[in-house]
Amino acid sequence: MKPFKARCSQIGSIMTMPRNKSDLISKTTQSFLETWIKEQVYNRTKEFSSKYTEKGKQCENEGIEFASRMLNIGMIFKNEKRFTNDFITGEPDIILHDEIIDIKTSWDCFTFPLLDTECPNNNYYWQLQGYMALTGKQKARLVYVLVDTPPHLISDEIRRQSWKMGFIDVPLEFEVEITNKMTYTEIPDKLKYKAFEIPRNENDINLIYEQVEKCRKYIDTVITYN
Amino acid sequence: MEKSNLPKLQDLYNNKELAVKQSQLLVLLNQPPAPVWIKKHPLYGNDYIPIEIQEWLMTQIFGRWWVEILDIKQILNGAVVTIRLYAIDPITGETIHQDGAGAHSFQLNKGAKATDFNELKNESVMLAVPIAESRAFSDAADKFGKIFGKDLNRKNGMNYDKLADKFQQEKEELTPEHPRWADAVKGLKTNNTKIEEIKEHFTLSETNEKQLKNEAI
Numbered sequence: 376m377k378p379f380k381a382r383c384s385q386i387g388s389i390m391t392m393p394r395n396k397s398d399l400i401s402k403t404t405q406s407f408l409e410t411w412i413k414e415q416v417y418n419r420t421k422e423f424s425s426k427y428t429e430k431g432k433q434c435e436n437e438g439i440e441f442a443s444r445m446l447n448i449g450m451i452f453k454n455e456k457r458f459t460n461d462f463i464t465g466e467p468d469i470i471l472h473d474e475i476i477d478i479k480t481s482w483d484c485f486t487f488p489l490l491d492t493e494c495p496n497n498n499y500y501w502q503l504q505g506y507m508a509l510t511g512k513q514k515a516r517l518v519y520v521l522v523d524t525p526p527h528l529i530s531d532e533i534r535r536q537s538w539k540m541g542f543i544d545v546p547l548e549f550e551v552e553i554t555n556k557m558t559y560t561e562i563p564d565k566l567k568y569k570a571f572e573i574p575r576n577e578n579d580i581n582l583i584y585e586q587v588e589k590c591r592k593y594i595d596t597v598i599t600y601n
Numbered sequence: 602m603e604k605s606n607l608p609k610l611q612d613l614y615n616n617k618e619l620a621v622k623q624s625q626l627l628v629l630l631n632q633p634p635a636p637v638w639i640k641k642h643p644l645y646g647n648d649y650i651p652i653e654i655q656e657w658l659m660t661q662i663f664g665r666w667w668v669e670i671l672d673i674k675q676i677l678n679g680a681v682v683t684i685r686l687y688a689i690d691p692i693t694g695e696t697i698h699q700d701g702a703g704a705h706s707f708q709l710n711k712g713a714k715a716t717d718f719n720e721l722k723n724e725s726v727m728l729a730v731p732i733a734e735s736r737a738f739s740d741a742a743d744k745f746g747k748i749f750g751k752d753l754n755r756k757n758g759m760n761y762d763k764l765a766d767k768f769q770q771e772k773e774e775l776t777p778e779h780p781r782w783a784d785a786v787k788g789l790k791t792n793n794t795k796i797e798e799i800k801e802h803f804t805l806s807e808t809n810e811k812q813l814k815n816e817a818i
Contacts, residue, residue: 449794452802
């Protein structure tokens with residue numbers, strides 16, 4: 376079995392500390408590692424996909440273009456190179472000459488962190504520390520964007536919701552209501568963009584590496600006993 | 602050669618009174634629909650009259666009407682329903698009809714190929730057939746006349762442009778007039794992007810490449 380390396384997007388799953396100090400890793404991390412072990416043993420990947428991740432994928436380029444405009448950094452493109460070191464692996468969204476930018480597409484205005492003043496999701500904090508560790512950059516920015524949901528995803532949502540409501544013929548008002556919730560054309564750009572700066576933290580990066588080592592020990596233990 | 606007199610239009614009808622009334626019906630059926638009935642489809646941008654208004658119009662104009670489902674079949678990854686929409690002609694009392702067809706694709710699990718029917722969602726047939734049927738009804742009702750929405754999209758056509766856009770993802774040409782030209786200059790100036798990356802995403806002529814590089818210095 377290949378040695379465990381954490382993908383940057385998964386680092387958050389291994390950074391929770393155990394409640395019982397005598398435990399090597401937390402239950403959350405154990406559960407995460409069990410999935411990882413199964414993936415290796417069966418050579419299958421546990422795919423995770425939801426309407427939220429789907430929107431993120433579909434709107435990636437639009438999000439990048441919008442963010443570049445709001446950040447006023449000129450034309451930028453999605454990075455497609457995967458970085459790896461002895462402990463972690465990852466593919467940052469955008470690598471500028473002096474920083475990493477990671478773009479998150481909010482599903483709707485209610486999941487968009489309009490009023491947050493700090494990075495609203497700890498997992499993203501760890502993800503960006505991972506990217507900085509891999510690329511040697513000293514700073515990163517987590518950028519949330521609120522872009523229109525693509526029409527076919529709106530269609531899916533209309534079908535999903537109308538099914539729940541028991542409609543056979545979907546009333547126009549219902550379609551308009553859903554479409555309106557998922558598009559933000561009339562909203563000013565400044566209300567559709569939110570950036571959080573995340574400076575590199577060497578201690579936290581070392582903590583990630585320590586946790587990866589602990590994970591490897593745990594994996595060895597589990598495999599030995601089975 | 603002896604000239605034959607063409608019949609007058611009125612003479613073609615046996616019953617002139619009936620013909621007048623029929624004309625009135627045709628005139629009514631071919632009146633433009635009230636603007637408040639016309640809705641714009643939120644996804645595809647085409648105009649349409651909602652089915653509940655078409656049904657209401659059927660009742661108002663014909664009094665009695667009914668639908669016969671002629672056929673339900675699967676074509677590719679969708680259900681196609683063909684119906685016959687009957688109505689009682691209010692002038693003659695005879696049964697008249699128009700046929701209509703409607704289709705709706707089956708919902709598949711996320712990521713499934715369009716032809717992979719093992720990936721059909723449980724409710725996909727239950728959902729697709731009634732939707733296809735209601736589209737078939739609209740299609741048939743349209744044919745009774747303009748008032749049902751017959752010509753709504755003739756002027757601008759069904760707005761398939763947006764769908765077509767999905768298949769036309771050729772590289773755009775980056776020229777000094779392109780709205781992202783200044784972005785490209787800035788990207789190069791700030792060293793946040795490279796000319797090779799720009800060329801991967803845009804077509805760039807030699808002249809424009811030179812100009813871009815010059816402006817970025």
